[in-house]
Amino acid sequence: MAALARFITKNKLSKLTVTGQILLPDSASCLSVKAFLEMCGLKYSVVLRNNAEHMSPSGKVPFIQIGPFLISEFEPIIGFVNTKGFHLSANLDDTERAEMRAYMALVDNILVNAEHYISWCDATVLQTVTKPRYGSPYPWPLNKLVPLKKWYEETSRLKALGWSQKTLSEVCEEVQTCCQALSERLDKNNFFFGNRPTELDALVFGHLFTILTTPMPVNKLAEIVKNFDNLVHFCARIEQQYFSATEAS
Amino acid sequence: MADMDLEVWKGDWDLPSVDTNCLTVLFIKVHHMLYTSIMHVCCRHDSINIQMQVGRNSRMLYTCTLYIPRGLKYVQFIDNPEAYCKFSGVSIDIKATNNPRKSPTGCLPVLRHNGSAYTKVTDIFSYLRRKNWGIDFELNSKQSADILAFTSLLETKLLPAILHLWWGNSQVFIDITRPWYGSAVGFPQSLYVPNRMHKAATDRVETECYPHLEMTPQEKENLIYKEAQECITLLSKRLGNKPFFFGKTPSSLDAIVFGYLAPMLKAPLPVNPLSKHLGTCYNLCQLCSRILSKYFPLSREELEEKRKREEAEKARAQELGDFPHRTRNIVLAVLFALSSMVAFTFFTGMLALEIVDADGGGDNMSEPKGQGKRKS
Numbered sequence: 001m002a003a004l005a006r007f008i009t010k011n012k013l014s015k016l017t018v019t020g021q022i023l024l025p026d027s028a029s030c031l032s033v034k035a036f037l038e039m040c041g042l043k044y045s046v047v048l049r050n051n052a053e054h055m056s057p058s059g060k061v062p063f064i065q066i067g068p069f070l071i072s073e074f075e076p077i078i079g080f081v082n083t084k085g086f087h088l089s090a091n092l093d094d095t096e097r098a099e100m101r102a103y104m105a106l107v108d109n110i111l112v113n114a115e116h117y118i119s120w121c122d123a124t125v126l127q128t129v130t131k132p133r134y135g136s137p138y139p140w141p142l143n144k145l146v147p148l149k150k151w152y153e154e155t156s157r158l159k160a161l162g163w164s165q166k167t168l169s170e171v172c173e174e175v176q177t178c179c180q181a182l183s184e185r186l187d188k189n190n191f192f193f194g195n196r197p198t199e200l201d202a203l204v205f206g207h208l209f210t211i212l213t214t215p216m217p218v219n220k221l222a223e224i225v226k227n228f229d230n231l232v233h234f235c236a237r238i239e240q241q242y243f244s245a246t247e248a249s
Numbered sequence: 250m251a252d253m254d255l256e257v258w259k260g261d262w263d264l265p266s267v268d269t270n271c272l273t274v275l276f277i278k279v280h281h282m283l284y285t286s287i288m289h290v291c292c293r294h295d296s297i298n299i300q301m302q303v304g305r306n307s308r309m310l311y312t313c314t315l316y317i318p319r320g321l322k323y324v325q326f327i328d329n330p331e332a333y334c335k336f337s338g339v340s341i342d343i344k345a346t347n348n349p350r351k352s353p354t355g356c357l358p359v360l361r362h363n364g365s366a367y368t369k370v371t372d373i374f375s376y377l378r379r380k381n382w383g384i385d386f387e388l389n390s391k392q393s394a395d396i397l398a399f400t401s402l403l404e405t406k407l408l409p410a411i412l413h414l415w416w417g418n419s420q421v422f423i424d425i426t427r428p429w430y431g432s433a434v435g436f437p438q439s440l441y442v443p444n445r446m447h448k449a450a451t452d453r454v455e456t457e458c459y460p461h462l463e464m465t466p467q468e469k470e471n472l473i474y475k476e477a478q479e480c481i482t483l484l485s486k487r488l489g490n491k492p493f494f495f496g497k498t499p500s501s502l503d504a505i506v507f508g509y510l511a512p513m514l515k516a517p518l519p520v521n522p523l524s525k526h527l528g529t530c531y532n533l534c535q536l537c538s539r540i541l542s543k544y545f546p547l548s549r550e551e552l553e554e555k556r557k558r559e560e561a562e563k564a565r566a567q568e569l570g571d572f573p574h575r576t577r578n579i580v581l582a583v584l585f586a587l588s589s590m591v592a593f594t595f596f597t598g599m600l601a602l603e604i605v606d607a608d609g610g611g612d613n614m615s616e617p618k619g620q621g622k623r624k625s
Contacts, residue, residue, distance in 0.1 A: 098483040102398035109401035160452035165354075181394035 032206025110178040259345035273508035410477030416450035485530035
């Protein structure tokens with residue numbers, strides 16, 4: 001797959017303008033996919049679109065465009081790249097692969113939902129960050145209505161999953177147990193499985209790095225992650241290895 | 250200390266409970282009972298002093314004195330750890346209440362102790378662990394992390410398929426799920442409890458398949474079952490040839506997997522898209538049957554009852570042969586034939602009806618043809 005993979009996300013977080021549009025969960029999944037493509041050694045270009053969410057086949061960013069194909073979200077992208085002959089986890093045995101998938105489900109189940117919760121259910125973050133950012137590309141009154149619609153969708157999704165009834169401290173407890181489990185699994189190794197990065201490394205890096213580096217009015221999640229030294233070092237190492245070169249160039 | 254009360258859905262189809270979460274918690278309880286052992290017994294004329302080890306955790310030693318009424322044979326306590334636990338105040342009473350309305354979240358199981366109630370399986374586990382009840386004391390922290398990860402895998406991949414199978418599939422819902430829960434909760438509640446559970450389950454399933462995406466129900470179903478099959482394969486590979494997921498003794502992961510898979514294996518579902526795939530994962534089926542036979546053996550009365558039920562069903566099947574509703578069909582056919590004959594006679598004019606007054610309109614009656622019937 002030498003062909004260029006176009007990689008479309010929403011407006012990037014930017015220091016100059018306050019009108020960035022992307023939110024914490026989307027930003028994290030974009031970074032996961034980027035890390036995955038970097039680890040595979042694939043070339044891609046990032047395209048920013050205001051309406052990326054509506055262009056995506058599943059309604060979620062990021063999605064990639066390769067020739068005639070549009071594939072969105074982390075797992076389908078991995079599946080597609082695997083069919084083209086790029087495997088990150090080819091050297092794992094069956095048990096390890098099962099464990100890797102289990103840990104990926106753990107990140108999906110807890111970290112991703114916690115990110116959604118903090119963005120859409122926490123009143124401070126909702127009013128000061130989420131709603132202004134999400135409505136920023138639209139003129140008045142759409143900039144009030146569109147976030148409201150999205151808020152309704154998000155809260156009903158979290159409700160069905162049993163997350164919207166939780167308090168912030170319960171969510172923090174969940175994140176704490178999740179990080180504890182990841183930290184135990186990583187131990188003192190460079191990567192989660194063996195000496196080479198796997199899909200799990202890309203996924204964990206994307207989420208933890210975004211949580212650590214995104215300034216938020218309520219940064220309890222970041223404080224929790226910071227307590228786990230090996231996870232923080234893991235993020236710094238991956239960033240150094242895969243992203244420092246590209247940003248310099 | 251008051252007993253802990255555990256409220257669960259009742260059992261059926263040779264299972265101690267039909268609900269996934271209830272099964273998981275019941276497993277922990279029974280496992281704990283099996284490993285409770287008596288260390289020391291000292292008998293006096295009116296009481297017994299007992300020292301016992303509760304659970305597999307050797308740190309917990311209870312000493313209790315039973316004052317027994319005269320004439321009661323203390324021997325009957327010796328083989329019954331449950332009785333000891335009860336007297337030491339750490340027993341769990343299981344109540345098949347089938348009444349989710351009393352639960353704080355509207356779901357079962359509920360564990361009540363000293364005025365507080367716990368409904369989530371993870372909460373119940375951690376509460377029991379604080380009381381030194383539990384199962385995972387022998388695992389290291391890495392294995393506990395693995396359990397958490399696999400539990401997430403089950404929750405995100407297998408749970409939607411199971412909910413879809415029991416509540417989303419209209420044939421199963423109408424034939425099995427709704428009648429079962431309806432009869433379990435009793436009359437006035439049967440009107441709304443199954444519907445409420447149905448809505449919660451379908452909402453949960455919907456979150457898995459992008460609500461704003463235009464997919465046909467068939468495509469959604471395929472997506473959900475495909476993920477569930479992958480999940481079952483991963484579990485089967487992780488289990489390998491070992492008797493339990495972490496070696497020779499069961500862990501809470503075994504309890505959870507058992508809770509998910511046992512109802513699917515045991516219930517008489519009219520359609521089951523996962524059963525074929527589950528059949529190929531032989532080790533998982535064996536795990537479930539091993540747990541069932543070791544931890545939840547059927548009592549003699551239950552076995553007797555099951556044998557009788559099977560015989561009755563067999564006899565009925567033989568009697569009816571290939572036509573299960575033979576009598577009903579005959580009655581319906583006769584009724585249909587009769588009504589069509591009557592209608593035919595009406596419309597061709599062979600039969601006419603007239604209202605006859607009681608005070609002697611007898612001569613008004615007309616019979617156009619000799620063979621017509623008369624009605625009044």
